[in-house]
């Protein structure tokens with residue numbers, strides 16, 4: 001058999017149907033596809049153009065970040081963390097977002113992608129908050145990552161003088177245009193008809209985006225119920241809780257990825273389970289924002305009911321899915337005083353096979369198996385946290401983090417090698433990002449809020 005790349009002598013956490021962990025294993029890929037996985041001895045006869053000694057590596061499939069805002073990167077650390085949710089978004093995050101030039105959004109997105117690739121994320125679902133859509137699509141295309149991206153889409157006419165029907169028409173038309181311009185068709189980067197969510201989309205837009213997603217085989221990602229405000233709004237306006245209202249509209253289903261879902265009740269959880277709707281939880285964002293997931297979240301109950309739960313990093317503070325996995329494998333144990341909740345292997349499933357399912361790519365990514373895309377992460381075992389190697393899955397989640405990622409392949413292309421992105425000039429990108437961030441903050445007129453004097 002011929003292959004382009006053979007990595008041999010490695011430890012493999014395959015995430016295949018049997019969830020095999022293989023010591024002294026090997027993986028071979030030709031073009032963008034995995035052609036062989038098994039014991040090194042079984043793959044010894046493969047004639048590969050590049051043979052890599054994998055004895056230093058633990059290989060996993062690439063991680064899927066199922067919710068991330070890639071154009072928030074330039075304002076990281078600037079938005080105070082102690083303000084009410086409304087003020088954080090209304091006075092800080094959204095005005096700063098909307099003040100970014102297209103070039104600044106493109107650089108922010110590339111910085112986020114570099115941070116994800118370097119920590120083993122090979123695929124992501126963007127949160128539906130891109131304003132300079134074409135520029136960001138172009139900026140991401142060259143990085144090698146796999147992504148589903150959404151334009152900033154909302155249509156509720158908060159201003160009574162606004163033409164409500166025109167807002168809906170324009171939002172829907174923009175989604176149609178994006179999906180025509182960037183169709184999936186097996187491509188790495190494509191558009192999704194994502195919605196901001198919460199209470200910002202009208203029933204008409206929910207229905208139109210859903211019809212579009214169903215027609216094109218794409219998905220919709222939308223924020224819902226990080227805090228109790230969404231439920232309060234829906235109850236006041238419709239008499240129903242948010243997920244009940246979405247069920248009434250007929251827009252629930254496997255195409256829909258509802259993000260956060262902290263403040264839901266048992267009836268909403270049952271509707272999610274019955275409809276096959278996906279849920280993405282962002283533990284890091286929830287903890288830092290004080291959403292109350294440990295007190296209110298029904299994630300153990302949803303998992304028990306068979307809901308596909310994926311993980312995301314959300315904002316710009318952290319793009320490392322390995323940190324997110326570690327949180328997921330500990331938070332609910334403490335909150336419920338139940339050590340059986342979300343063990344390491346469950347968190348790893350959320351970051352791989354479940355994320356793949358949410359992306360609609362369950363047969364394509366998320367596992368090291370023959371026929372899957374060659375999205376592979378090599379974790380460097382020659383680091384203190386990996387010695388001794390006793391239990392690969394436990395140590396991957398509890399001991400390691402993204403800084404130990406040595407190399408990453410997407411579609412068989414080595415996009416990270418020896419901890420450096422190969423398709424991104426990181427030094428130039430960082431210099432550009434620093435200069436742009438200083439300019440954005442200077443023209444925002446907002447103060448740098450620091451408890452201690454910054455001289």
Ligand SMILES: [Zn+2]
Pocket residue numbers: 067069127223259314315
């Ligand atoms: Zn978000």
